[in-house]
Amino acid sequence: MVGMAEAATAPSAVSGLGTAEPRASGMAMVIFSGDLDKALAAFIIANGAAAMDIPVSIFFTFWGLNILRKEGPVTLKSPKSTTEKMFGWMMPRGMSHLKLSKLNMAGLGTRMIKNRMGEKKVMSLAHLVQMARDQGVRLIACTMTMDLMGIRREELLDGIDFGGVGTFVAAADDSRSTLFI
Amino acid sequence: MTLDMEHLRLLKADKTVDARGVACPGPLLEAKRAVTAVPMHGVMEVISSDEGTTEDVPLWARKVGHEYLGTIADAGLWHIFVRKEK
Numbered sequence: 001m002v003g004m005a006e007a008a009t010a011p012s013a014v015s016g017l018g019t020a021e022p023r024a025s026g027m028a029m030v031i032f033s034g035d036l037d038k039a040l041a042a043f044i045i046a047n048g049a050a051a052m053d054i055p056v057s058i059f060f061t062f063w064g065l066n067i068l069r070k071e072g073p074v075t076l077k078s079p080k081s082t083t084e085k086m087f088g089w090m091m092p093r094g095m096s097h098l099k100l101s102k103l104n105m106a107g108l109g110t111r112m113i114k115n116r117m118g119e120k121k122v123m124s125l126a127h128l129v130q131m132a133r134d135q136g137v138r139l140i141a142c143t144m145t146m147d148l149m150g151i152r153r154e155e156l157l158d159g160i161d162f163g164g165v166g167t168f169v170a171a172a173d174d175s176r177s178t179l180f181i
Numbered sequence: 182m183t184l185d186m187e188h189l190r191l192l193k194a195d196k197t198v199d200a201r202g203v204a205c206p207g208p209l210l211e212a213k214r215a216v217t218a219v220p221m222h223g224v225m226e227v228i229s230s231d232e233g234t235t236e237d238v239p240l241w242a243r244k245v246g247h248e249y250l251g252t253i254a255d256a257g258l259w260h261i262f263v264r265k266e267k
Contacts, residue, residue, distance in 0.1 A: 044205065051210055123206075
């Protein structure tokens, strides 16, 4: 921890504390995974970075898109194909339906960790996502994988952004750290 | 520059953030939110039962331009003092 702290503060010590900000100062993340534990870790990091006034962009692709799905019924603007419907049924509908990447044990492990999080006063994923949005963390859904998996814009949380690889690369180029989760 | 224990104990906080029982990153987020209500050069005290906060708050303070004054450890709680400088 001490070693990490020194490493993290070294660049600002060189440039002079609180003076000239380097050009690239953000944090860019890809959330590829739709696992509960990985999503929790990602949003804890995002919130921590945002608290340190680091602009954060999170790009959601593949299974990570499920984190952004609305949990209630959605009126679609146009009907889905059978394959698209099947993808929708098979994947978790929203952040409260995610499972642990390990020790899920048919849902038992996930229930246990959620209970434990409550006891230990660890913020729920929903709370972390809300805090992140309140802090200005930018959430971007990957339109290519949305199309691939038949997820429509109206099925995802309101107020998020949509983009392609260019959006992520631009955000990564403005960042000093990039994470793939 | 951090203060010695004697001076830390004499500090009167302009704002106290009670983050007891809250897990990471809760105390840091509460500190960030609360600092807006602290007058310039005023002192904020963060009370946490999460040991990681004793690393996180000083790093945050340095990063965003506040002055970390020191930490008092007391019976499983940490009182972390920061002077608002930005």
